[in-house]
Amino acid sequence: MYDKFKEEVCxxxxxxxxxxxxxxxxxxxxxxxxxxxxxxxxxxxxxxDELTFESMVVVTLDGEVVEGDLKPSVDTESHLYVYRHLxxxxxxxxxxxxxxxxxxxxxxxxxxxxTTAANVFGESVPCSDYATIGEHEIGKEIVKHIGSGPAIxxxxxxxxxxxxxxxxxxxxxxxxxxxxxxxxxxxxQEPNIKPLPEEVVAACYEFYTTxxxxxxx
Amino acid sequence: MYDKFKEEVCxxxxxxxxxxxxxxxxxxxxxxxxxxxxxxxxxxxxxxDELTFESMVVVTLDGEVVEGDLKPSVDTESHLYVYRHLxxxxxxxxxxxxxxxxxxxxxxxxxxxxTTAANVFGESVPCSDYATIGEHEIGKEIVKHIGSGPAIxxxxxxxxxxxxxxxxxxxxxxxxxxxxxxxxxxxxQEPNIKPLPEEVVAACYEFYTTxxxxxxx
Amino acid sequence: MYDKFKEEVCxxxxxxxxxxxxxxxxxxxxxxxxxxxxxxxxxxxxxxDELTFESMVVVTLDGEVVEGDLKPSVDTESHLYVYRHLxxxxxxxxxxxxxxxxxxxxxxxxxxxxTTAANVFGESVPCSDYATIGEHEIGKEIVKHIGSGPAIxxxxxxxxxxxxxxxxxxxxxxxxxxxxxxxxxxxxQEPNIKPLPEEVVAACYEFYTTxxxxxxx
Amino acid sequence: MYDKFKEEVCxxxxxxxxxxxxxxxxxxxxxxxxxxxxxxxxxxxxxxDELTFESMVVVTLDGEVVEGDLKPSVDTESHLYVYRHLxxxxxxxxxxxxxxxxxxxxxxxxxxxxTTAANVFGESVPCSDYATIGEHEIGKEIVKHIGSGPAIxxxxxxxxxxxxxxxxxxxxxxxxxxxxxxxxxxxxQEPNIKPLPEEVVAACYEFYTTxxxxxxx
Numbered sequence: 001m002y003d004k005f006k007e008e009v010c011x012x013x014x015x016x017x018x019x020x021x022x023x024x025x026x027x028x029x030x031x032x033x034x035x036x037x038x039x040x041x042x043x044x045x046x047x048x049d050e051l052t053f054e055s056m057v058v059v060t061l062d063g064e065v066v067e068g069d070l071k072p073s074v075d076t077e078s079h080l081y082v083y084r085h086l087x088x089x090x091x092x093x094x095x096x097x098x099x100x101x102x103x104x105x106x107x108x109x110x111x112x113x114x115t116t117a118a119n120v121f122g123e124s125v126p127c128s129d130y131a132t133i134g135e136h137e138i139g140k141e142i143v144k145h146i147g148s149g150p151a152i153x154x155x156x157x158x159x160x161x162x163x164x165x166x167x168x169x170x171x172x173x174x175x176x177x178x179x180x181x182x183x184x185x186x187x188x189q190e191p192n193i194k195p196l197p198e199e200v201v202a203a204c205y206e207f208y209t210t211x212x213x214x215x216x217x
Numbered sequence: 218m219y220d221k222f223k224e225e226v227c228x229x230x231x232x233x234x235x236x237x238x239x240x241x242x243x244x245x246x247x248x249x250x251x252x253x254x255x256x257x258x259x260x261x262x263x264x265x266d267e268l269t270f271e272s273m274v275v276v277t278l279d280g281e282v283v284e285g286d287l288k289p290s291v292d293t294e295s296h297l298y299v300y301r302h303l304x305x306x307x308x309x310x311x312x313x314x315x316x317x318x319x320x321x322x323x324x325x326x327x328x329x330x331x332t333t334a335a336n337v338f339g340e341s342v343p344c345s346d347y348a349t350i351g352e353h354e355i356g357k358e359i360v361k362h363i364g365s366g367p368a369i370x371x372x373x374x375x376x377x378x379x380x381x382x383x384x385x386x387x388x389x390x391x392x393x394x395x396x397x398x399x400x401x402x403x404x405x406q407e408p409n410i411k412p413l414p415e416e417v418v419a420a421c422y423e424f425y426t427t428x429x430x431x432x433x434x
Numbered sequence: 435m436y437d438k439f440k441e442e443v444c445x446x447x448x449x450x451x452x453x454x455x456x457x458x459x460x461x462x463x464x465x466x467x468x469x470x471x472x473x474x475x476x477x478x479x480x481x482x483d484e485l486t487f488e489s490m491v492v493v494t495l496d497g498e499v500v501e502g503d504l505k506p507s508v509d510t511e512s513h514l515y516v517y518r519h520l521x522x523x524x525x526x527x528x529x530x531x532x533x534x535x536x537x538x539x540x541x542x543x544x545x546x547x548x549t550t551a552a553n554v555f556g557e558s559v560p561c562s563d564y565a566t567i568g569e570h571e572i573g574k575e576i577v578k579h580i581g582s583g584p585a586i587x588x589x590x591x592x593x594x595x596x597x598x599x600x601x602x603x604x605x606x607x608x609x610x611x612x613x614x615x616x617x618x619x620x621x622x623q624e625p626n627i628k629p630l631p632e633e634v635v636a637a638c639y640e641f642y643t644t645x646x647x648x649x650x651x
Numbered sequence: 652m653y654d655k656f657k658e659e660v661c662x663x664x665x666x667x668x669x670x671x672x673x674x675x676x677x678x679x680x681x682x683x684x685x686x687x688x689x690x691x692x693x694x695x696x697x698x699x700d701e702l703t704f705e706s707m708v709v710v711t712l713d714g715e716v717v718e719g720d721l722k723p724s725v726d727t728e729s730h731l732y733v734y735r736h737l738x739x740x741x742x743x744x745x746x747x748x749x750x751x752x753x754x755x756x757x758x759x760x761x762x763x764x765x766t767t768a769a770n771v772f773g774e775s776v777p778c779s780d781y782a783t784i785g786e787h788e789i790g791k792e793i794v795k796h797i798g799s800g801p802a803i804x805x806x807x808x809x810x811x812x813x814x815x816x817x818x819x820x821x822x823x824x825x826x827x828x829x830x831x832x833x834x835x836x837x838x839x840q841e842p843n844i845k846p847l848p849e850e851v852v853a854a855c856y857e858f859y860t861t862x863x864x865x866x867x868x
Contacts, residue, residue: 019457023236024391025430026333045430074429096333096395102402105330106410113539115567115591116460116530130417133332134424156413157332174458178530185536188406189622193540196590200564207568212508213459213479240670241825242864243767262864291863313767313829319836322764323844347851350766351858373847374766405840453674547756549784549808550677550747608675612747619753623839627757630807634781641785646725647676647696 002040002067005033006053009040012093012166017048019174021095027158030079031166032090037061039083043070074134081139082162086146089162091169096158099180103127104153110176110183111195117179118196118204119212120150125176127153151176219257219284222250223270226257229310229383234265236391238312244375247296248383249307254278256300260287291351298356299379303363306379308386313375316397320344321370327393327400328412334396335413335421336429337367342393344370368393436474436501439467440487443474446527446600451482453608455529461592464513465600466524471495473517477504508568515573516596520580523596525603530592533614537561538587544610544617545629551613552630552638553646554584559610561587585610653691653718656684657704660691663744663817668699670825672746678809681730682817683741688712690734694721725785732790733813737797740813742820747809750831754778755804761827761834762846768830769847769855770863771801776827778804802827 012029016022028042040056057068061084063077073079079092103110110125112118117125128141131154142160146152150172151161159176163169186193196204229246233239245259257273274285278301280294290296296309320327327342329335334342345358348371359377363369367389368378376393380386403410413421446463450456462476474490491502495518497511507513513526537544544559546552551559562575565588576594580586584606585595593610597603620627630638663680667673679693691707708719712735714728724730730743754761761776763769768776779792782805793811797803801823802812810827814820837844847855 023395024388026392026395043431071431074425096331096399098395098399099402101331101399102406105399105403106407113590114530114535119567130413132424133336133421134428156330171458175460178457178460178532182530182532182535182539184402184406185533185618186539189536189618190540196564204567207566208508211568214477214505240829241822243826243829260865288865291859313765313833315829315833316836318765318833319840322833322837323841347847349858350770350855351862373764401836401840547807548747548752553784605675609677612674612677612749616747616749616752616756619750619835620756623753623835624757630781638784641783642725645785648694648722 002033002038002058003053005031006040006056006058008166009042009056010051010053012091012170013042013051014048015170016093016095016173019177021097021173021177022048023096027095028073028075028093029166029169030073030076030092032083033058034090038066039080041072041076041079043068044073046070075138077134077136078138078142078160081136082142082160085139085143086162088164091163091166093161093169093173094158095173095177097173097177097180099184100153100159100176101157102184103180104155104157104159107155109153110180112201112204113183113186113193113195114179115196115204116175117183118201119208120172120175121179122149122205123147123201124195125149125151125153125179128155130155131157133157219250219255219275220270222248223257223273223275225383226259226273227268227270229308229387230259230268231265232387233310233312233390236394238314238390238394239265240313244312245290245292245310246383246387247290247293247309249300250275251307255283256297258289258293258296260285261290263287292355294351294353295355295359295377298353299359302356302360303379305381308380308383310378310386310390311375312390312394314390314394314397316401317370317376317393318374319401320397321372321374321376324372326370327397329418329421330400330403330410330412331396332413332421333392334400335418336425337389337392338396339366339422340364340418341412342366342368342370342396345372347372348374350374436467436472436492437487439465440474440490440492442600443476443490444485444487446525446604447476447485448482449604450527450529450607455531455607455611456482457530461529462507462509462527463600463603464507464510464526466517467492468524472500473514475506475510475513477502478507480504509572511568511570512572512576512594515570516576519573519577520596522598525597525600527595527603527607528592529607529611531607531611531614533618534587534593534610535591536618537614538589538591538593541589543587544614546635546638547617547620547627547629548613549630549638550609551617552635553642554606554609555613556583556639557581557635558629559583559585559587559613562589564589565591567591653684653689653709654704656682657691657707657709659817660693660707661702661704663742663821664693664702665699666821667744667746667824672748672824672828673699674747678746679724679726679744680817680820681724681727681743683734684709685741689717690731692723692727692730694719695724697721726789728785728787729789729793729811732787733793733811736790736794737813739815742814742817744812744820744824745809746824746828748824748828748831750835751804751810751827752808753835754831755806755808755810758806760804761831763852763855764834764837764844764846765830766847766855767826768834769852770859771823771826772830773800773856774798774852775846776800776802776804776830779806781806782808784808
């Protein structure tokens with residue numbers, strides 16, 4: 001019934017691997033079906049190259065499985081909490097991309113050192129407090145700390161990104177690791193390097209949001 | 218006679234390369250045939266992309282070659298010592314994955330800085346003392362230091378992982394390098410960064426062991 | 435009408451990805467059509483693997499679109515400013531390659547630590563001041579700071595390279611990241627390491643320009 | 652006439668790229684034809700994926716081109732000097748692999764921090780003094796500093812490896828970068844870390860030379 005959307009979620013999960021954001025079976029993409037209370041999510045512990053659209057799991061916002069033979073991701077409740085509390089979010093992505101995760105280990109946010117970071121995140125990418133996997137604690141931390149941008153570091157764990165579409169959540173996940181990589185290199189070499197001033201970050205974000213790509217968002 | 222299992226061992230060896238855990242001909246996967254005293258292991262000095270299931274070598278637990286035209290890995294006796302002393306181990310993997318090996322050069326264990334590390338290893342990944350290649354010294358070091366987790370760093374050498382199945386040993390090898398990579402980044406930036414508290418690591422491990430994937434282990 | 439050249443620009447854009455110089459849709463290649471006032475450039479926000487020669491955009495030196503259904507790159511005005519002011523430049527490339535960008539974050543030029551750097555750049559790769567995306571500010575910074583070599587770091591942003599041909603601009607982009615990578619490693623380990631003396635750099639550049647490759651340039 | 656050997660040299664050049672040891676057109680493999688004074692080498696400035704066996708250049712030990720339509724590598728005279736002075740060398744490889752080159756920038760040799768380094772190099776990989784490209788200066792530096800192992804760092808330039816066969820020179824080039832990578836990580840984290848003691852290195856080398864692979868060398 002939701003085959004087209006399952007195919008999109010399946011494909012987006014595979015792109016996590018192609019973009020070197022995940023290893024083994026960790027990491028996942030979910031999507032809220034338009035005008036429903038249903039979410040499609042990766043099954044737990046399945047290799048990315050073995051995923052098929054049929055293996056995607058459909059759950060209600062309360063976590064009941066309504067379609068699919070497999071158990072959904074152990075991060076499902078984290079995703080659902082965010083969907084229940086942030087109505088503009090229609091896709092959530094979780095990775096352990098290594099440079100971003102190294103900031104999450106240190107409990108440090110990632111300030112905007114480049115125009116790219118300013119364009120896509122509009123502010124420092126925040127870092128949450130520690131939260132336990134499996135229940136809604138992680139979701140709570142995300143909602144509490146995420147700010148107005150599409151990404152958050154989860155303390156001692158990894159990365160969550162959100163978007164109004166799968167494409168936007170995926171873009172945030174890919175570019176977060178780009179931004180984390182050169183931020184790491186630069187701050188390791190020069191610990192007190194200044195990020196871009198707040199007003200520059202705001203101007204970049206405004207310009208990018210209205211001018212980049214093929215249509216206004 | 219053991220073609221199906223040779224195929225699995227051959228395939229697992231190739232996955233070491235696909236996961237960027239090995240270069241040239243170094244590194245190897247072995248497997249203990251169920252309910253026998255026989256072990257299948259990679260031949261010595263053969264390139265991963267030239268491996269075929271026929272080239273796999275079958276040896277007894279005492280190191281006698283019972284099938285195969287090629288000489289087994291120079292690490293064979295190290296593997297066999299572990300099989301003889303740890304009855305729950307049915308697969309052993311050896312790599313020189315670079316971030317993990319940098320900890321092995323320094324003789325440092327890798328504490329759990331992330332939930333992923335806690336989930337998969339359940340404690341710090343220990344580091345052995347130095348041992349000579351070729352005889353059972355390496356095996357002895359592994360048995361002595363490995364603890365309850367599936368991985369150990371071998372001092373000034375590289376990595377060994379173990380599992381009740383090839384899949385589990387391979388998972389440990391892949392995730393050890395993930396964990397070593399961001400642990401390296403974070404501790405280089407902030408040398409005294411605290412790992413997760415022991416009770417948190419234990420809770421993560423317990424949750425993951427019982428809840429992750431498609432069935433209880 | 436310019437299909438052959440559009441094909442070349444399209445192909446060069448894809449090579450940015452193959453050489454790991456770009457992620458997602460960032461980065462672009464442009465080319466000035468011989469003996470015209472026209473420039474071909476990548477469309478804005480399109481994935482590299484979805485680019486076709488038909489999707490390339492042809493603009494005048496003043497920024498008017500004369501061919502193509504898509505909006506050109508947001509960096510178009512930056513490219514055009516350079517073409518208007520540097521008549522020997524026929525191709526411009528923009529990337530965020532990570533090691534080079536880490537120098538751009540710090541506002542540091544990259545001195546020639548190797549013969550390769552001396553051969554290809556002939557001097558330190560300079561770093562500009564900060565400039566706003568979208569109008570001609572970036573172009574002005576490039577023209578002001580680029581010196582006689584084919585590459586410049588753009589402060590808190592990324593990399594621009596130029597050439598009399600696409601091939602030369604692309605070569606500069608690829609080798610800049612090579613040079614930035616080992617310069618980063620060496621200077622992180624030993625901050626005061628000396629670059630090659632100026633006279634050695636000049637001799638390398640002279641030798642390479644006259645002797646490398648299959649014909650004199 | 653030497654098609655089989657040209658094919659082997661062509662293939663070995665492509666393997667430099669597959670092993671991420673080279674970028675763009677830099678780096679090269681040469682081979683001394685058995686029982687002749689002739690050497691096959693990569694042409695200058697040609698992309699690795701465009702190389703064909705016909706494009707390989709055959710030169711005498713004095714540098715005269717005897718077969719091939721293209722100009723040989725600018726490093727040809729460096730290779731030939733080594734062949735003229737080291738009769739056991741039948742293949743030479745040159746790369747700019749990044750971790751090894753970072754040691755060459757600093758003028759530092761790479762001690763044996765792992766059994767792998769001890770096995771393959773038998774001693775610290777030495778670093779030469781600076782030498783000019785194009786004439787026999789580089790060759791002289793290699794012969795003067797290379798010691799008994801198969802690899803040398805060329806100051807402010809890159810890497811040369813040698814072997815009695817192409818396979819052995821290529822193995823040294825691949826494993827040198829492995830060894831340089833984790834040596835870099837470990838020494839950056841802990842600058843005074845001790846390498847393996849000399850007698851351990853010697854024992855490893857002896858064991859490996861007589862026991863590794865499918866036949867005695």
